[in-house]
Amino acid sequence: MAETTTTAEPTRRDFLFIATGAVGAIGVGALAWPFVSQMAPDAATVAAGAPVELDLSPIVEGQIVKLFWRGKLIFVRHRTADEIAAARDVTLASLPDPEADEDRVVAGKDEWLIIYGNCTHLGCVPLDFQGAYRGWFCPCHGSVFDTSGRIRSGPAPINLPVPPYTFVEDTRIVIGEG
Amino acid sequence: MSTHTPTYVPKSAAAKWLESRLPIIGLVHSSFVAYPVPRNLNYMWTFGAILTMLLVIQIVTGIVLAMHYTPHADMAFASVEHIMRDVNYGWLMRYLHANGASFFFAAVYIHIFRGLYYGSYKAPREVLWILGVIILLLMMATAFMGYVLPWGQMSFWAATVITNLFSVIPVVGETVVTFLWGGYSVGNPTLNRFFSLHYLLPFMIFGVVMLHVWALHVPGNNNPTGIPIKSDKDAVPFHPYMTVKDSFSAVLFFIVLAWFVFYLPNYLGHADNYVPANPSVTPAHIVPEWYFLPYYAILRAIPNALLGVIAMFASIAILAFLPWLDTSRVRSGVYRPMYKVFFWVFVAVCIGLGYLGAMPAEGGYVVAAQILTFAYFAHFLIVLPLLGIFETPKPLPNSIAESVLGKDAGKGGAGTPAGAASKAQAE
Ligand code: HEM
Numbered sequence: 041m042a043e044t045t046t047t048a049e050p051t052r053r054d055f056l057f058i059a060t061g062a063v064g065a066i067g068v069g070a071l072a073w074p075f076v077s078q079m080a081p082d083a084a085t086v087a088a089g090a091p092v093e094l095d096l097s098p099i100v101e102g103q104i105v106k107l108f109w110r111g112k113l114i115f116v117r118h119r120t121a122d123e124i125a126a127a128r129d130v131t132l133a134s135l136p137d138p139e140a141d142e143d144r145v146v147a148g149k150d151e152w153l154i155i156y157g158n159c160t161h162l163g164c165v166p167l168d169f170q171g172a173y174r175g176w177f178c179p180c181h182g183s184v185f186d187t188s189g190r191i192r193s194g195p196a197p198i199n200l201p202v203p204p205y206t207f208v209e210d211t212r213i214v215i216g217e218g
Numbered sequence: 219m220s221t222h223t224p225t226y227v228p229k230s231a232a233a234k235w236l237e238s239r240l241p242i243i244g245l246v247h248s249s250f251v252a253y254p255v256p257r258n259l260n261y262m263w264t265f266g267a268i269l270t271m272l273l274v275i276q277i278v279t280g281i282v283l284a285m286h287y288t289p290h291a292d293m294a295f296a297s298v299e300h301i302m303r304d305v306n307y308g309w310l311m312r313y314l315h316a317n318g319a320s321f322f323f324a325a326v327y328i329h330i331f332r333g334l335y336y337g338s339y340k341a342p343r344e345v346l347w348i349l350g351v352i353i354l355l356l357m358m359a360t361a362f363m364g365y366v367l368p369w370g371q372m373s374f375w376a377a378t379v380i381t382n383l384f385s386v387i388p389v390v391g392e393t394v395v396t397f398l399w400g401g402y403s404v405g406n407p408t409l410n411r412f413f414s415l416h417y418l419l420p421f422m423i424f425g426v427v428m429l430h431v432w433a434l435h436v437p438g439n440n441n442p443t444g445i446p447i448k449s450d451k452d453a454v455p456f457h458p459y460m461t462v463k464d465s466f467s468a469v470l471f472f473i474v475l476a477w478f479v480f481y482l483p484n485y486l487g488h489a490d491n492y493v494p495a496n497p498s499v500t501p502a503h504i505v506p507e508w509y510f511l512p513y514y515a516i517l518r519a520i521p522n523a524l525l526g527v528i529a530m531f532a533s534i535a536i537l538a539f540l541p542w543l544d545t546s547r548v549r550s551g552v553y554r555p556m557y558k559v560f561f562w563v564f565v566a567v568c569i570g571l572g573y574l575g576a577m578p579a580e581g582g583y584v585v586a587a588q589i590l591t592f593a594y595f596a597h598f599l600i601v602l603p604l605l606g607i608f609e610t611p612k613p614l615p616n617s618i619a620e621s622v623l624g625k626d627a628g629k630g631g632a633g634t635p636a637g638a639a640s641k642a643q644a645e
């Protein structure tokens with residue numbers, strides 16, 4: 041079987057067949073990419089995702105302010121001393137997604153909690169000050185978040201994430217940098 | 219289509235001319251005029267025709283709506299209100315389309331349960347059945363994307379929750395969702411692509427329906443006895459017997475649809491969808507349309523996000539494997555005393571899941587949903603494989619004609635519709 045007869049030698053037709061097939065396959069592959077890529081966020085959407093600035097001074101203690109960055113909802117919560125204490129009085133190991141409250145805020149700015157406002161389960165907006173821990177309660181499938189935005193019970197797999205941000209002044213932050 | 223000898227003979231010169239170039243009249247004749255159907259089909263067999271008519275209604279009303287609708291996040295909601303208030307009969311087009319979608323699912327569920335009861339998925343109809351499951355999936359995708367178009371609160375949050383289902387895919391989930399959205403959240407690019415696909419998918423459904431009918435016409439219809447046509451006496455020609463039965467059933471069905479369209483147009487919808495989309499507030503109680511409730515209950519029954527999504531998709535995918543999960547050699551549930559009981563239990567399980575899907579996901583509801591989710595899968599994975607081994611079926615009749623006319627059917631004559639059986643051809 042290993043030996044083939046001379047008649048089975050490659051012909052010009054075989055060459056054409058393989059060459060055409062190869063070029064065709066590369067062409068289809070190269071064209072497929074633009075068709076996938078056009079689905080991604082377009083240049084205008086990406087540009088609209090530039091960092092946003094927020095003045096914290098009008099936000100009073102106990103208040104939650106909402107804003108959008110990159111079309112995503114963000115909660116800015118001015119926490120009371122009690123709320124901070126409640127968030128820190130917890131055994132980390134008992135949390136579904138263990139994370140210390142100190143790691144979710146900027147040191148020395150412990151009263152400011154800045155987190156994404158869409159439930160990490162399927163994206164609904166949790167209701168403020170609701171649920172057993174007076175953090176947030178998601179009406180969609182019942183996830184309960186504490187005053188650090190950490191998941192305590194329900195289907196949400198992880199804590200409400202902290203977006204990148206920095207304090208540019210004492211009461212002014214820039215979201216999207218940091 | 220393929221196995222029948224066409225009995226159509228063109229008479230006029232024009233028909234002869236066309237038939238010798240494209241034998242389309244003969245194809246229609248052999249498929250929808252002379253095509254032999256079992257003489258014992260009951261009204262459960264009329265839903266295929268009703269579904270075809272509903273698809274045509276959705277396409278026609280949809281094309282009209284698309285002429286007045288604006289697929290833009292800032293204008294979509296207002297354009298639907300414009301259809302409702304300003305466009306002549308716009309309210310009628312929209313209410314027909316919205317309620318038509320609901321009735322489409324009602325009809326398809328009856329059609330599917332008919333198939334389950336009479337074993338229509340078994341050999342030689344597996345491909346026919348799988349094509350049906352594909353149609354169901356395409357319908358679900360179409361209805362979901364259509365529901366997003368009015369850009370109300372329910373539209374927006376349905377889009378958010380359903381697209382986020384894909385974020386549970388390990389590693390690439392987040393990227394997949396960003397590509398679905400065309401942004402970092404559900405927004406105008408999402409609405410635009412959903413509109414494009416909502417226009418496309420019904421035509422794909424139409425194509426798969428053609429394959430479905432083709433796959434039907436190879437083995438022919440199943441029937442309440444589950445035994446095949448054996449002689450001319452078992453069959454009647456499609457026209458006029460099925461054409462009149464289908465039409466009669468369709469008229470009754472469309473009277474009910476009309477009752478909803480004219481008297482209860484928003485009964486099946488959700489009031490919150492008349493509130494424009496607002497990305498910063500989720501309605502207190504979000505529920506999908508009624509036809510998605512059982513799947514939604516399965517999704518929420520499972521505490522782990524990834525497993526919940528897998529279970530939800532599996533609940534539909536498992537239908538495609540049904541021909542091989544059911545081990546019984548008897549086709550029709552009529553002759554399967556134990557299957558009959560489990561069939562109705564399964565119907566109750568599906569309705570129960572639908573009820574739980576509409577309830578809040580807390581306490582006893584979650585436990586009940588977990589029990590019913592188990593029962594749903596157990597029906598396919600435990601009950602059906604075992605029943606074929608342990609069940610003693612009832613004796614089958616010798617022929618369809620015998621089941622209808624009694625033992626003396628063999629003597630012929632009595633009760634046979636004149637000219638019916640004689641014209642029909644058995645396979
Ligand atoms: C399988 C067939 C189809 C199904 C199941 C379906 C389903 C739906 C549903 C559930 C809605 C939301 C109704 C509402 O609450 O307002 C909708 C809206 C819409 N559909 Fe379809 N559709 C189908 C075919 C089509 C076709 C073929 C077109 C266009 C060519 C179309 C165009 C539209 C438009 C423009 C809207 C937005 C206006 C509105 O919300 O009433 N549909 N569709």
Ligand code: FES
Nearest residue numbers: 159161162178181
């Ligand atoms: S989206 Fe919040 S619990 Fe499901």
